[in-house]
């Protein structure tokens with residue numbers, strides 16, 4: 215890796231990436247979304263508030279690149295009954311704070327509210343994001359995202375797309 | 378509206394069902410009373426309450442109950458209701474208490490539900506109130522019992538013994554437990570709760586519906602195969618690649634798995650083979666099994682391969698995967714499905730991890746399989762509001778169910794599963810003593 219900018223990302227750099235991600239998800243565009251993740255990137259939505267383990271405990275989502283790639287293709291498949299309905303989202307992200315800067319990894323926590331309109335019903339999701347960001351040749355990328363819904367352990371309906 | 382026994386009986390024909398059994402709240406209330414009140418209902422697993430004072434709460438049908446272990450380590454299933462003015466006694470999903478204490482006026486109860494203390498007894502003197510009258514206890518459910526750690530309860534004092542009720546379908550629960558080198562399983566890895574906007578029976582009817590996967594799950598199977606095709610030959614083996622593609626198996630493959638139906642509405646698909654049959658076996662697990670059981674018995678256990686097994690109406694298990702789904706009806710058009718996973722005692726962690734991966738890929742709210750199933754149930758629920766046709770049909774392989782004495786067997790794409798469920802439905806719903814007289818049920 216040459217010509218890598220070694221200075222830590224500014225809050226403005228971080229906001230830009232988080233807002234880009236939100237914009238792709240607002241349009242349910244997983245082709246654009248997946249490009250924001252590193253090849254070893256993961257997306258995790260635990261089912262417990264302080265869940266420590268994605269592998270020895272059940273989760274609502276725990277995707278690596280393989281599942282992201284499958285999900286991206288599945289979303290566009292013409293014969294997926296659950297995707298017969300438009301998916302429209304609106305993400306608001308706020309309270310963005312850098313909570314840790316270790317070597318190349320910047321850990322960022324934020325609050326989010328997300329409205330999802332799907333199958334004739336509008337659902338409100340809310341909680342916190344934790345992003346682990348790294349520099350790459352093509353700019354700042356997401357290496358890990360954890361989504362903690364405040365009602366993660368409730369009986370939820372289908373969550374049709376990443377939040 | 379209220380229904381006469383004859384009107385209810387008329388809703389289930391040999392090859393047709395009336396749409397109102399899915400849409401009418403009055404039928405739902407009768408089902409809660411006669412099917413959920415008459416049958417054995419899955420409560421929980423003994424491993425969820427390992428110590429004296431441990432409890433879990435849940436809804437039996439829509440009644441609040443608590444499963445608790447007492448000081449002698451016996452398990453009780455009690456109505457979660459105070460003997461005084463009726464408050465729910467415990468309201469956490471699980472916890473530990475030395476004794477139960479009502480939050481309202483402080484009545485206390487022993488762990489078997491017996492009333493232990495009433496504050497300020499003075500005002501009761503000479504009123505006829507007798508503290509030792511069992512009517513003031515937290516009431517026990519009429520029956521409760523367990524099979525290999527799985528606790529069931531019944532409101533029906535005349536219910537047959539649990540083992541008799543399970544009949545030949547108990548083999549599948551045996552297989553789930555025998556897959557542990559120690560012959561025991563324990564709940565592990567948490568629970569998923571998934572709200573379904575449909576009648577509870579639509580979920581059950583899908584369990585052995587093998588005419589749907591190649592249609593409903595085509596998108597995820599195509600997506601997985603598409604992506605797998607882009608990977609280099611020597612890529613690391615992924616469990617996902619073993620779990621997802623079999624959902625796209627052909628009609629012929631599913632027909633060959635077979636369906637077996639029992640009295641009381643139980644049934645399973647598979648046995649000799651299923652869509653779980655070709656999973657790789659962790660060599661450490663195989664070694665542990667061989668050491669525990671020897672070669673012949675190990676092969677017997679691991680090649681017994683069912684897909685979904687229903688213990689009608691509340692529990693469905695996957696023995697080859699060690700997960701279960703529990704049906705909790707809320708209203709005529711609303712049901713909560715819980716997915717629980719099990720650790721095989723004495724097996725490596727990879728087995729639990731595969732179970733959890735399976736649940737996440739197939740059953741989770743965020744998965745690419747369950748939401749497509751749920752869309753189909755939801756569409757049926759909506760479609761059945763139509764008065765254009767009052768009947769749904771279930772003819773597949775009708776007249777060809779093979780009677781093997783304690784069970785009926787037919788091809789995997791047959792509607793034997795539905796005929797089995799609705800024979801039980803009709804018996805429970807129309808018979809005053811549904812469990813005492815089920816002779817006609819399996820035929």
Ligand code: FES
Nearest residue numbers: 459461462479482
């Ligand atoms: S309602 Fe429980 S003590 Fe009064």
Ligand SMILES: [Fe+2]
Nearest residue numbers: 589590593750
């Ligand atoms: Fe399905």
